[in-house]
Amino acid sequence: MHSLNDQKIVKQFALGNKGYAVNAIFNDTTMRELLVDKLVSTIDNELESMCSIKRPSILRTVTSEKLETLHIDDINRELTERAPVFHKLLSTVTTARSTRRKAILLQVESPSILKTVSPATIILKAREPALNAWAMKNAIAIQHGGCSTLVSLTFLTCIFTFSMCLLLLTQGLVRLCKQYVCSHPYQVTKVKDILGINHDKAALDLKHQTEKNIIQSEILADVTRCNSNTTINKEAIEESWTQETSGAEAMVTNEVNPLREIKEKYTEEDYNCCLQSVLSRCINSNGIVSDDLLSKLKDELSRGKKNMFSIVGDNVDLLLKARMMSLERQNRDIHWFHIFLLLDEVSGEDLSTDTPNLREVPLSAFLPDEDMSREVMQHFTVLWARVLVTWMPNFQCLKNCLVQHIPHKYQDIMAKKSIVIGGDLLFKNENLTEDIIDILKHVQDKYVPSSALITDGIEVKTILQKVFFGGDQLTEERSRNAQRSQMDGNSLYECLLGVEPKNEDWHAFRIAFEKVIKILRKPESGGEVGTIFSLANITNNSNAKKDALNDYRFVKEPFNLYIDVYIVAATLAYLNVNSMDEVTVPEHIQNGSELTKRIWLHTLVRGALRKTVPLENELKVVGDKVVQRETFKCRYVDCDHAPFVYAKARDNHERKKHPSLHVEELESISDGKPKTDHIFNYGSVAITLGLMLRNADDSIKEGDGLRTVMMWKTFMFFFKSQGNTKYALAALHLQALINGLLSPFDAERLIWNRSVNRVGGSGKRVACDFHLENLNLMLKTALKHLGPRLNEKTASREAKSLHIQKELINSFNEDLKMYKPKGYHKKVKSENDFTVCLKEVHTKCKMFNITPGREFKSFPGFSQNIYKGLEAKNLKKWMKEWKSKWSNTQDRAKTLK
Numbered sequence: 001m002h003s004l005n006d007q008k009i010v011k012q013f014a015l016g017n018k019g020y021a022v023n024a025i026f027n028d029t030t031m032r033e034l035l036v037d038k039l040v041s042t043i044d045n046e047l048e049s050m051c052s053i054k055r056p057s058i059l060r061t062v063t064s065e066k067l068e069t070l071h072i073d074d075i076n077r078e079l080t081e082r083a084p085v086f087h088k089l090l091s092t093v094t095t096a097r098s099t100r101r102k103a104i105l106l107q108v109e110s111p112s113i114l115k116t117v118s119p120a121t122i123i124l125k126a127r128e129p130a131l132n133a134w135a136m137k138n139a140i141a142i143q144h145g146g147c148s149t150l151v152s153l154t155f156l157t158c159i160f161t162f163s164m165c166l167l168l169l170t171q172g173l174v175r176l177c178k179q180y181v182c183s184h185p186y187q188v189t190k191v192k193d194i195l196g197i198n199h200d201k202a203a204l205d206l207k208h209q210t211e212k213n214i215i216q217s218e219i220l221a222d223v224t225r226c227n228s229n230t231t232i233n234k235e236a237i238e239e240s241w242t243q244e245t246s247g248a249e250a251m252v253t254n255e256v257n258p259l260r261e262i263k264e265k266y267t268e269e270d271y272n273c274c275l276q277s278v279l280s281r282c283i284n285s286n287g288i289v290s291d292d293l294l295s296k297l298k299d300e301l302s303r304g305k306k307n308m309f310s311i312v313g314d315n316v317d318l319l320l321k322a323r324m325m326s327l328e329r330q331n332r333d334i335h336w337f338h339i340f341l342l343l344d345e346v347s348g349e350d351l352s353t354d355t356p357n358l359r360e361v362p363l364s365a366f367l368p369d370e371d372m373s374r375e376v377m378q379h380f381t382v383l384w385a386r387v388l389v390t391w392m393p394n395f396q397c398l399k400n401c402l403v404q405h406i407p408h409k410y411q412d413i414m415a416k417k418s419i420v421i422g423g424d425l426l427f428k429n430e431n432l433t434e435d436i437i438d439i440l441k442h443v444q445d446k447y448v449p450s451s452a453l454i455t456d457g458i459e460v461k462t463i464l465q466k467v468f469f470g471g472d473q474l475t476e477e478r479s480r481n482a483q484r485s486q487m488d489g490n491s492l493y494e495c496l497l498g499v500e501p502k503n504e505d506w507h508a509f510r511i512a513f514e515k516v517i518k519i520l521r522k523p524e525s526g527g528e529v530g531t532i533f534s535l536a537n538i539t540n541n542s543n544a545k546k547d548a549l550n551d552y553r554f555v556k557e558p559f560n561l562y563i564d565v566y567i568v569a570a571t572l573a574y575l576n577v578n579s580m581d582e583v584t585v586p587e588h589i590q591n592g593s594e595l596t597k598r599i600w601l602h603t604l605v606r607g608a609l610r611k612t613v614p615l616e617n618e619l620k621v622v623g624d625k626v627v628q629r630e631t632f633k634c635r636y637v638d639c640d641h642a643p644f645v646y647a648k649a650r651d652n653h654e655r656k657k658h659p660s661l662h663v664e665e666l667e668s669i670s671d672g673k674p675k676t677d678h679i680f681n682y683g684s685v686a687i688t689l690g691l692m693l694r695n696a697d698d699s700i701k702e703g704d705g706l707r708t709v710m711m712w713k714t715f716m717f718f719f720k721s722q723g724n725t726k727y728a729l730a731a732l733h734l735q736a737l738i739n740g741l742l743s744p745f746d747a748e749r750l751i752w753n754r755s756v757n758r759v760g761g762s763g764k765r766v767a768c769d770f771h772l773e774n775l776n777l778m779l780k781t782a783l784k785h786l787g788p789r790l791n792e793k794t795a796s797r798e799a800k801s802l803h804i805q806k807e808l809i810n811s812f813n814e815d816l817k818m819y820k821p822k823g824y825h826k827k828v829k830s831e832n833d834f835t836v837c838l839k840e841v842h843t844k845c846k847m848f849n850i851t852p853g854r855e856f857k858s859f860p861g862f863s864q865n866i867y868k869g870l871e872a873k874n875l876k877k878w879m880k881e882w883k884s885k886w887s888n889t890q891d892r893a894k895t896l897k
Contacts, residue, residue, distance in 0.1 A: 137812055211464055313337055367623040372619075528857065622717055716735075
């Protein structure tokens with residue numbers, strides 16, 4: 001007899017009510033156990049499949065490529081396909097019923113992916129230790145962060161309690177490994193070794209490909225020349241690969257085989273590899289080398305992409321203090337050198353590779369011309385317009401007509417994410433001459449494309465393509481000094497001239513910012529309304545008073561706010577209004593097109609700009625004085641005498657020919673200090689220098705290398721006038737490189753490959769040396785976490801795997817939905833500060849309402865000329881001297897091979 005429950009089961013199945021039937025089955029203890037056993041068996045089979053080697057899971061492979069591209073969605077997809085029952089069980093266990101119902105109701109994916117995947121990976125690792133890819137990412141992230149609470153509290157609290165997360169602080173990785181959350185530290189060390197094996201493979205592959213392409217082009221030229229004299233056939237090619245013959249036989253062979261002469265120039269490896277590649281594509285159906293095919297191959301090689309990479313390096317300084325000092329245990333003051341490589345985004349492949357002669361380049365090429373001055377003022381117009389629309393309430397209707405990204409010819413390329421390649425950590429101190437020479441040798445030997453040519457039976461290494469080596473001014477200066485110390489070498493390779501040192505931008509503009517703050521900020525000016533220090537007092541902003549170099553980012557933010565205040569105040573003074581509310585946009589402009597709005601806005605800005613910023617004229621005056629000899633015109637109004645070469649000769653002329661000119665008037669004119677508004681000058685200089693710095697920063701963000709070079713040229717005179725000769729020289733040398741020391745091909749690379757786009761998108765770029773500063777900060781953190789285990793081997797492991805670790809952590813944070821806060825201040829606070837500062841500058845000080853005779857006591861006789869103190873005669877002499885020195889070095893380099 002069947003029980004009533006059995007009858008109920010059969011009845012529900014017969015009626016098609018499977019749900020009720022299953023409920024009835026579960027009410028039967030025996031059948032429930034059977035179903036549970038079946039469920040367990042199904043899950044067991046699914047997990048066995050996941051652990052199978054024949055069809056390996058994505059959690060099994062631990063390589064740099066797999067780890068970098070492994071995301072939580074990939075694991076979830078695999079679990080859904082290969083272990084659906086196991087996945088559904090975990091999803092149900094880890095997600096509240098109300099959450100699941102809501103997801104079904106809204107027909108969206110359940111938000112419990114992380115809650116499902118994390119325990120699944122722990123279970124799979126416990127079952128099969130080889131399935132540890134996700135655990136390895138956990139371990140690397142935790143170890144990289146020094147077992148920080150950021151990682152533990154955001155990730156691990158979804159599995160464990162807060163108290164258990166604190167286990168990370170002491171032997172955290174080992175204890176978590178015992179719980180199958182992450183991998184053991186020893187395994188992490190082994191994986192880091194694997195990650196760092198091919199850390200710069202992409203650069204080395206590119207170097208070898210460049211060597212092959214250039215050698216092929218040189219061999220092609222030799223083959224073309226030989227083929228024009230004697231036709232090359234298959235027999236000659238096959239004979240050139242045989243061993244050298246001797247005596248009379250060799251003489252006969254050389255007469256009939258022109259390839260012998262070519263073979264003697266190259267090493268066996270280059271000859272066999274590259275010549276075979278060239279000839280295989282140039283032999284026609286008759287078995288001879290065709291001139292048409294040679295010409296076609298030449299065009300093909302010339303059109304080939306000439307992409308290279310640049311190298312950026314900086315010192316890594318680390319002071320490790322011993323907790324208990326002894327003779328054996330002392331503080332360690334570490335000075336190492338870290339580099340990374342950046343793939344060129346602009347190659348200049350269509351430009352010539354012939355280097356011009358610097359001696360033939362006129363001095364005017366180093367100076368700003370009218371076109372450049374006009375273009376800089378156009379950039380200032382765009383930046384000024386952005387400020388007005390940001391702060392003036394009635395200008396909000398013009399927001400859509402703003403130029404958000406100043407266009408340039410490579411803007412589409414610069415909007416893409418850059419390809420950054422991890423470099424080496426060299427255990428050398430760049431401050432020591434012998435160490436910087438070793439650094440350059442390492443860079444040249446490993447990364448500079450070169451080949452060996454046979455000359456008079458001697459193998460000589462030759463440079464095929466220069467590689468740029470960027471850094472701060474000290475790194476660039478030491479590198480060039482190291483090259484000068486090697487100039488007694490017999491080849492370019494021995495003189496280390498395969499490396500072309502260059503100055504990076506962030507350090508230079510940071511030094512410029514320090515000089516600007518030194519000009520505009522004085523503690524004693526705190527009581528003078530309108531000065532930067534007084535604005536810092538009014539807004540109670542202690543950051544604005546910090547050291548401009550060491551606390552750069554803290555000082556820069558309030559400085560930018562104060563420059564915005566000056567710009568708006570200058571605009572209100574130009575329009576002769578008392579407040580921003582009085583400035584309105586005409587109705588027909590509001591209803592007009594974007595172009596109409598932009599023309600109206602830029603016309604307004606240009607008027608205020610011309611009144612306030614005299615930079616265009618100052619650049620022209622400096623350039624004219626350097627190119628043309630400075631002359632002194634008679635100051636008597638109706639005198640037609642030709643200008644004098646010397647000021648003293650003019651003074652003698654005035655005393656003899658114009659005795660009616662009163663002595664007091666003459667002294668007033670001679671002093672060159674007519675009554676002026678020095679408070680207005682202060683505001684004018686603040687806006688001018690602020691816009692120069694802002695334009696430099698904006699050019700780096702947009703990847704506009706040509707604009708960055710313009711700002712270098714503009715700041716060259718500023719550095720020189722402020723006594724910062726080293727950075728003035730760096731700016732001058734940049735112009736020399738672009739105009740005469742480099743080929744147009746290399747100059748194009750130097751101009752445009754100056755920044756890194758780390759995330760992709762327009763306006764997202766940073767300077768290369770700033771990116772290296774961030775990498776060095778990460779590296780220092782990792783080195784400190786090594787503690788007593790820090791040595792050259794462990795440091796090298798961390799450095800080589802640093803780039804991959806950085807990418808792993810970025811992808812890890814994306815999976816965990818961990819995003820860094822933007823760090824912007826609340827707009828309300830900024831608006832309050834802006835309103836208070838504007839009232840001080842425009843209403844109380846009336847800074848931009850010109851009133852002759854005013855001045856700040858802290859800034860007596862403040863000049864509007866930002867290049868004040870720059871003597872044209874000395875500037876010209878300085879430029880000529882260095883141009884001559886660099887020309888001599890270039891002449892010496894041309895005599896080398």
